[in-house]
Amino acid sequence: MEGYKKFQNTACEYFPCHKLENIEDFNCLFCYCPLYMLKEECGGNFTYLESGIKSCMGCTKPHDANSYEHVQEKMKLVLEHAKK
Template identity: 55%
Template structure:
C-alpha cells in the first residue's frame, strides 16, 4: 500500500516541547503530539469537524477532549477538510454581501 504524500514530511508534523502547555490535552501521547494545528482549523465546521467535542451550556464548542488535529496520522484528514472550510467561507461572504445590498 502506498503511503500518503505527506507521511514522513517535516511540514506535516511539529512538536513544540518547550511550550508551556505541552501537551495541551490530558492523556495525549507526547511522542505523537502534533502542534502544527495548535488552533484547530476545523473548529469552524461545527459538528462536521469529526472530532471529539461537546457543546457547553452556553452553546460554545468545547474541544478539550479532542486530539484529532494533534495526532500525526491525522494531517491528511485535517488538510482534506480545507475544501469544506473554503465552501463555508464562500457561503459566509455571499450572505454578508446579500445583507449589504
C-alpha cells in the same frame, strides 16, 4: 521527508496540551484547530457547553498521528464555507 506535516514545541508551557497515548506523535502544527468553524462537521470529539459554546477539550484530532491528513481532508469543507 514530510517535515511540513508535523512539529513539536516542547518548550511550550502547555505541552502536551491534550493527552495522547504516544507523546512522540503529538503534533503542534494545528495549535488552534482550523476546523473549529465547521461546527458539527469537523470530525472531532467535541461537546457543547450549556452556554452553547463548542468545547474541544476531549478532542485530539488536530494533534494525533493522522492530524495533517485529517485537516487537509476537511479543508475542502472550510473552503466551501468561505465561498460567497
